[in-house]
Amino acid sequence: AGNGSEQFQEPRGVGVNQDGSATRVIVSDPVMNSDSRRLRRFNTTGSMISEIGRSQLPNPRGIAIDRNNRIWVVDSSSTGRVFLFDSNGSYNTSWTPDGSGSLSSPNGIAVFKDGSQTYVYVTNTGNNKVVKYEYTGGNLDFVKAAGTQGSGSSSFNGPAGIAADS
Numbered sequence: 001a002g003n004g005s006e007q008f009q010e011p012r013g014v015g016v017n018q019d020g021s022a023t024r025v026i027v028s029d030p031v032m033n034s035d036s037r038r039l040r041r042f043n044t045t046g047s048m049i050s051e052i053g054r055s056q057l058p059n060p061r062g063i064a065i066d067r068n069n070r071i072w073v074v075d076s077s078s079t080g081r082v083f084l085f086d087s088n089g090s091y092n093t094s095w096t097p098d099g100s101g102s103l104s105s106p107n108g109i110a111v112f113k114d115g116s117q118t119y120v121y122v123t124n125t126g127n128n129k130v131v132k133y134e135y136t137g138g139n140l141d142f143v144k145a146a147g148t149q150g151s152g153s154s155s156f157n158g159p160a161g162i163a164a165d166s
Helices: none
Strands: 014-019 022-029 038-042 048-052 060-065 071-075 081-085 091-095 106-114 117-124 129-136 139-146
Touching: 014 060, 022 060, 038 060, 060 117, 071 106, 117 139
Parallel strands: 060 106
Antiparallel strands: 014 022, 022 038, 038 048, 060 071, 071 081, 081 091, 106 117, 117 129, 129 139
């Protein structure tokens, strides 16, 4: 544990993307310490090669990589935000969903391509739901939310991780 370039405080999310012909492993570290809140990108031998989102991410959690190798991050800060970085780790944009799609302590994120449609799924841990959004034209639009707190077939108790098989 530590704040050095290859040390972590509380690693949470892991994603893998291609940067040209090289494979990169990305790890989120959300500790509420200004030296540590960021993503770190490593090569396959374990050496850190870059940091991502140090000035944008207040509390990064889950990471997903889409078919274009873009990096999606869900942030569990008080506003519950979704961030998008390009394949090189440069900040693209972010959204703070509201209304029925608002997030409370989100932890997991998955991206699924269905034909020409791109869907983003987020585990809304604070509300015990999984929320589905559609990403079109630079917008993240709410589609639906599913789940309630409990132990039934459509219930969750603090859902955290999620994956999509595309």
